[in-house]
Amino acid sequence: MAFTSNNGRTQSSLSDINITPLVDVVLVLLVIFMLTAPVLQSGIQVKVPQTKTVHEVTQPRMVLTITKSQEVYLGDKPVNLADLPTLLRKPGEDPATEVIYLRADERVPFGAFASVMDAVKQAGISNISIVTQPIQNSPATNAQ
Template structure:
């Protein structure tokens, strides 16, 4: 669009879109999603036990979950306990590293009986995986603690 000034000079308007704010917003959203993605494991509601020492999960690993009703999940899919060792072998793939060096996360509801927990750990060990990390939550200190 052109404008004519009183002196008779023709000027054009600045019709460019400034991309810098758009890129800033997109990068901030990308960083937010990158930070929150590891925290959002799956849609399975599990009240994991609270402990004083908690190591933050920093890497993507296979997660085995035991729900309150003792249903076992591999990732977010329910699985039969007898099929768990074979499914863990399939998840590793043919070019995966040695199962003895693979790490797996085990999430269990705090109300799950120890026998069910021990059965799942045994099934994971049958797959050759001996490095099992148990997922817990940190105990909140101060007035917010119950």
């Protein structure tokens, strides 16, 4: 598209799209999604105990969660403790080869924890990994 200026000269307009702002916005969104993706893995908030030895596992497994109010979740769905053994049994699979991760809030009473462990054992699953997080070393604890 061309137009004439006040002094009689013909000029054309710039029809190029400046993609720099678009790239900036896309990169910011990418960083935001990269930071929030690990947080969105499990919508159930529990404060797992801290231990010195923690092994990272990358294989997807069944996760059983016990909240501080002693609610039990299989994945992200609430379950009744009495129904848990039947929910954990998979037809056609040997329960002895199944692995389950147990995330329990550190404030859960041992009785509730033992009840959930018993329900898992009733399903025939004996390989239970308890989820913990590494101890955070702070400068105050190093000074002692």
